[in-house]
Amino acid sequence: MLSIAEASSEAHVGSEVSVRGWVYRIRSSGGVTFIVIRDSTGIVQCTAKKNELTPEQYDEISSLGIESSLSLIGTMKKEPRSPTGYEISIHKFTVYQKNDVFPITKDQGEEFLLDNRHLWLRSREFTSILKVRSTIFRSFADFFYDQGYYQVHTPFMVSTAVEGGSTLFKVDFFGEPIFLNQSAQFYLETMIYSLEKVFTIAPSFRAEKSRTRRHLTEYWHAEAEVAWIDNREMMDVEENMIYYIIQRVIEENYDDLKLLGRDPEALRAMKPPFPRVKYSDIIKVANEIGMQLKYGDDLGADEERQITMRYCKPVFVTNYPKELKPFYMPQDPDNPSEVLNHDLLAPEGYGEIIGGSQRIWDYKELMQRIREAGLDESAYYWYIDLRKYGSVPHSGFGLGMDRLAMWIMHLDNIREAIPYPRTIRRTKP
Amino acid sequence: MLSIAEASSEAHVGSEVSVRGWVYRIRSSGGVTFIVIRDSTGIVQCTAKKNELTPEQYDEISSLGIESSLSLIGTMKKEPRSPTGYEISIHKFTVYQKNDVFPITKDQGEEFLLDNRHLWLRSREFTSILKVRSTIFRSFADFFYDQGYYQVHTPFMVSTAVEGGSTLFKVDFFGEPIFLNQSAQFYLETMIYSLEKVFTIAPSFRAEKSRTRRHLTEYWHAEAEVAWIDNREMMDVEENMIYYIIQRVIEENYDDLKLLGRDPEALRAMKPPFPRVKYSDIIKVANEIGMQLKYGDDLGADEERQITMRYCKPVFVTNYPKELKPFYMPQDPDNPSEVLNHDLLAPEGYGEIIGGSQRIWDYKELMQRIREAGLDESAYYWYIDLRKYGSVPHSGFGLGMDRLAMWIMHLDNIREAIPYPRTIRRTKP
Ligand SMILES: [Mg+2]
Numbered sequence: 001m002l003s004i005a006e007a008s009s010e011a012h013v014g015s016e017v018s019v020r021g022w023v024y025r026i027r028s029s030g031g032v033t034f035i036v037i038r039d040s041t042g043i044v045q046c047t048a049k050k051n052e053l054t055p056e057q058y059d060e061i062s063s064l065g066i067e068s069s070l071s072l073i074g075t076m077k078k079e080p081r082s083p084t085g086y087e088i089s090i091h092k093f094t095v096y097q098k099n100d101v102f103p104i105t106k107d108q109g110e111e112f113l114l115d116n117r118h119l120w121l122r123s124r125e126f127t128s129i130l131k132v133r134s135t136i137f138r139s140f141a142d143f144f145y146d147q148g149y150y151q152v153h154t155p156f157m158v159s160t161a162v163e164g165g166s167t168l169f170k171v172d173f174f175g176e177p178i179f180l181n182q183s184a185q186f187y188l189e190t191m192i193y194s195l196e197k198v199f200t201i202a203p204s205f206r207a208e209k210s211r212t213r214r215h216l217t218e219y220w221h222a223e224a225e226v227a228w229i230d231n232r233e234m235m236d237v238e239e240n241m242i243y244y245i246i247q248r249v250i251e252e253n254y255d256d257l258k259l260l261g262r263d264p265e266a267l268r269a270m271k272p273p274f275p276r277v278k279y280s281d282i283i284k285v286a287n288e289i290g291m292q293l294k295y296g297d298d299l300g301a302d303e304e305r306q307i308t309m310r311y312c313k314p315v316f317v318t319n320y321p322k323e324l325k326p327f328y329m330p331q332d333p334d335n336p337s338e339v340l341n342h343d344l345l346a347p348e349g350y351g352e353i354i355g356g357s358q359r360i361w362d363y364k365e366l367m368q369r370i371r372e373a374g375l376d377e378s379a380y381y382w383y384i385d386l387r388k389y390g391s392v393p394h395s396g397f398g399l400g401m402d403r404l405a406m407w408i409m410h411l412d413n414i415r416e417a418i419p420y421p422r423t424i425r426r427t428k429p
Numbered sequence: 430m431l432s433i434a435e436a437s438s439e440a441h442v443g444s445e446v447s448v449r450g451w452v453y454r455i456r457s458s459g460g461v462t463f464i465v466i467r468d469s470t471g472i473v474q475c476t477a478k479k480n481e482l483t484p485e486q487y488d489e490i491s492s493l494g495i496e497s498s499l500s501l502i503g504t505m506k507k508e509p510r511s512p513t514g515y516e517i518s519i520h521k522f523t524v525y526q527k528n529d530v531f532p533i534t535k536d537q538g539e540e541f542l543l544d545n546r547h548l549w550l551r552s553r554e555f556t557s558i559l560k561v562r563s564t565i566f567r568s569f570a571d572f573f574y575d576q577g578y579y580q581v582h583t584p585f586m587v588s589t590a591v592e593g594g595s596t597l598f599k600v601d602f603f604g605e606p607i608f609l610n611q612s613a614q615f616y617l618e619t620m621i622y623s624l625e626k627v628f629t630i631a632p633s634f635r636a637e638k639s640r641t642r643r644h645l646t647e648y649w650h651a652e653a654e655v656a657w658i659d660n661r662e663m664m665d666v667e668e669n670m671i672y673y674i675i676q677r678v679i680e681e682n683y684d685d686l687k688l689l690g691r692d693p694e695a696l697r698a699m700k701p702p703f704p705r706v707k708y709s710d711i712i713k714v715a716n717e718i719g720m721q722l723k724y725g726d727d728l729g730a731d732e733e734r735q736i737t738m739r740y741c742k743p744v745f746v747t748n749y750p751k752e753l754k755p756f757y758m759p760q761d762p763d764n765p766s767e768v769l770n771h772d773l774l775a776p777e778g779y780g781e782i783i784g785g786s787q788r789i790w791d792y793k794e795l796m797q798r799i800r801e802a803g804l805d806e807s808a809y810y811w812y813i814d815l816r817k818y819g820s821v822p823h824s825g826f827g828l829g830m831d832r833l834a835m836w837i838m839h840l841d842n843i844r845e846a847i848p849y850p851r852t853i854r855r856t857k858p
C-alpha cells in the first residue's frame with residue numbers, strides 16, 4: 001500500500017499501485033467514472049471503466065458518495081487533464097464503507113459546521129491547518145531542546161492564581177473548590193534552580209467572557225523561564241524562536257500554506273531583529289494614526305489590531321506602566337513607573353501572541369509589590385521562598401500557541417486554528 | 430560564563446574560568462573554605478583561601494549557607510581529592526543571595542517535603558528525574574513524528590465521557606456543569622480521517638479515590654490513533670516506541686540513571702518483541718504462583734504487581750473478557766466473549782502503562798455495544814458519525830507518561846515521577 005503522494009510520482013508511472021482513502025469527488029460520464037480519492041498526503045484522480053469491470057462492480061463504485069472509504073489497485077498513468085497530472089486506472093477495489101450523502105456540503109451555516117466539526121475537519125483546509133499546527137508545536141519544542149532547555153510539567157488544579165481570580169474556572173475537587181491553572185509561570189520559576197532553562201507546552205484555562213476572534217476558554221500555552229538572563233536577552237531568544245518556527249513551517253508545509261492562501265514569502269521576510277518599541281511610543285504612534293489613546297490605557301484586541309496593521313514584522317512593546325502589569329514584573333531602574341516587560345504583537349492586525357518580562361528576584365522588592373497588590377502572602381509562600389533561598393535574576397514568557405498558529409496561517413478566527421475550540425458558547429462536540 | 434560541565438574538562442585546566450550556581454556543600458578548615466557549587470549540569474569543588482582574599486571577602490564566602498547563589502572566577506585545576514577530579518581556585522566572586530539555613534535537610538518527614546516540593550526539586554535526585562522525564566517526552570514525540578504521525582490537540586472541557594462518569598471532575602462552566610476529559614481517544618479518532626496517524630500528549634484528569642503508589646488525579650497521557658491497522662500491528666508500534674524511548678534515555682541520561690540507582694544495562698536488555706499473553710493465560714500464571722484469581726476478575730494494582738515481578742520485559746496482556754473492557758473494543762471473531770485489546774504491563778512489579786485496542790469500526794456493531802452499555806446515544810452522536818461516513822479499521826492506545834517515567838527510573842512512588850503530584854490529599858504547592 002502506498003500513500004497517494006508516494007504513488008503519484010514518475011517512478012510509479014506504468015506500474016500497478018495500491019492506494020486507499022476517501023472519495024473526495026465523483027462523477028460519471030460516458031461509461032467512465034472519475035473518482036478523486038484523498039488520503040492524508042493528497043488527492044489523486046482514478047478512473048473506473050464500465051467495459052473493464054463487471055456490471056456489479058461498476059455500479060458499486062459509481063454509486064459511492066462523498067467520503068466513502070475504499071482501497072484500490074490500478075495502473076498509474078500521467079494524465080495532464082487530471083488535477084495533479086496523475087491518474088490511476090482502477091482494476092480492483094474494496095469498499096470499506098459506502099456513504100450516500102455526506103452531511104457537509106457548501107453553503108452551510110457556522111453553527112451547523114461547528115456542531116459537525118468532527119466531519120468538517122476532513123476538509124483539505126483543515127487537514128492543512130492541522131499539519132501546520134503539528135509543525136509549529138514540534139518546532140517550538142525543538143528550538144528549546146536544541147538550546148539545552150528541558151521540558152517540564154506543572155500542575156493544572158491549583159489554589160494560587162497567577163493573574164488574579166476573576167477569570168478562573170472552579171473545579172469540585174472531592175468536595176473542595178479548586179481552580180484550573182491559567183499559567184505555568186510560577187511553577188516554572190521553581191524549576192530554574194534545578195535546570196536553569198525550562199519550558200512547558202500545556203493547556204491553560206481562562207473563564208473570559210470575551211467573544212473576540214482571538215479568545216478561547218482553553219488554549220495551548222507554551223511558556224519558558226530562564227535563569228541568569230534579562231528582559232532584552234529574553235526578547236533575543238523569542239525572536240529567534242519565532243523565526244525558527246516560521247522557517248520550519250515554510251520548509252515542511254509550503255503547499256499547506258499555499259492551499260490556505262498564506263504567502264510563504266511574506267512570512268519568510270519577517271526576519272529578526274523585530275522592532276522594540278516602548279509603550280509610551282506606541283501610544284504616540286496610535287494617536288498619529290487617529291486613535292484616541294492616552295498614556296495609561298491598556299491595549300486591547302481592537303487597539304492592537306489597528307496598531308499592528310501598520311507593521312509587517314512582529315513588534316515588541318516594552319516598558320508598560322507598572323499599573324497595567326502583574327506584581328512580579330520589576331520596575332525599570334531608569335524609570336520606576338515602567339516595568340521591564342515585553343509583549344510581542346504579531347503584525348497584520350493579529351496583535352499579542354507573547355507576554356513576557358524579567359521577574360523580580362529581590363525578596364524585599366517582591367514583598368512590597370505583593371503587599372501593594374493586596375495579595376494573600378500565605379498562598380504565595382512557595383513563590384516567595386524562591387527569593388529567600390538562592391534567588392537569581394531570571395526572565396520568562398508565555399506564548400499563545402493557537403494565536404501563533406492563527407497568525408502564521410493568516411486565519412480569520414482563532415477557532416479555525418484549533419480542532420475543537422472551546423468558547424463561552426461552545427463546548428461540543 | 431561556562432556551565433560546570435563545560436568548565437570541568439581537560440581543555441580548561443590551568444585557565445581562568447567563570448561559573449555560577451548554588452552552594453551544594455561548604456566547610457572551612459585551616460584558612461581554606463571548600464565550596465561545592467552545583468548548576469544544572471553538575472557539581473564542582475571550589476576553594477577560597479584566606480591568604481588570597483581580603484578578610485571581608487573571605488568572611489563573606491565562608492559564611493554562605495546551602496543553596497546560596499553566586500558567580501565566581503578562578504583557576505581550574507586537576508584535583509584527585511575533589512568529588513569530580515576538578516577544582517576551581519577562586520579569585521573573585523559575586524554573591525547573588527546569601528542564605529543562612531536552607532529548610533530542606535536530611536531526615537525530614539514526607540509531608541514537610543511535599544509542602545516544600547518547590548525547594549526539594551533542587552536535589553540532585555530530582556534534577557536527574559526531571560532530565561530523564563524531559564528525554565522521555567521528547568523521544569515519545571520524535572518516535573511518532575519520524576513515522577509520519579501528526580501531533581494534534583483535543584479539548585479538556587467536555588460533555589461526553591470516554592470511560593464512564595464516576596471518576597469525572599466537574600467544572601463550573603459559566604454556571605453550567607461540564608467535565609474534565611479523561612482521554613483524548615474519541616477526539617483522536619475523529620482526526621484519523623484527515624491525518625491517518627495522530628498522537629497527542631496532554632493532561633488527563635481522574636477523580637479516583639485510590640491512594641496507591643501509581644495513581645494521580647491529574648497525569649500526563651500520551652495517546653495515538655492509527656487508521657488501517659489492527660490490534661497486532663498496534664502492539665508492534667508500541668513495543669518499538671517503548672524501546673526507542675529506553676534507548677534515548679540510556680544515550681542521553683546514562684549518568685542520571687546511575688545516580689538514581691537504575692541500572693542502564695537492565696533497561697537495555699528489554700528489547701522487543703515483548704511477550705503477548707492472553708488474559709486467560711495470565712489468570713493461569715497467577716494461580717500457579719499462588720494467587721486466587723478466577724476468569725473474569727480484573728487485574729488491579731496488586732495483581733499486576735505480583736504478576737509482573739515474574740517478568741523482566743514488558744508484557745502485553747490481550748483478549749480480555751468483553752465485560753471488563755469499554756464498549757468500543759471489538760469482539761475477537763475467534764472468541765466473541767473476548768475483545769481485541771492489549772494492556773502493556775511494565776515488568777519488575779510496575780504493571781499497566783498502556784491500554785490499547787482495535788476499535789469497532791462497523792456502525793451496527795458499535796450501536797449494539799452502545800445500547801448494551803446503556804449509554805446515551807445522543808451524547809455520542811459525533812463518535813457514532815465516524816462509523817457512518819467513510820469508516821475504516823483502526824487501532825489506538827493510551828500511555829501513562831508518569832507511570833512510564835516511574836518504571837524507567839525504577840522509582841517507588843508515582844509522586845516521585847512528576848514535579849507537582851496531585852492526589853486526593855495533595856493540591857499544593
Ligand atoms: Mg494586551
Ligand SMILES: [Mg+2]
Pocket residue numbers: 728729772781
Ligand atoms: Mg488494569
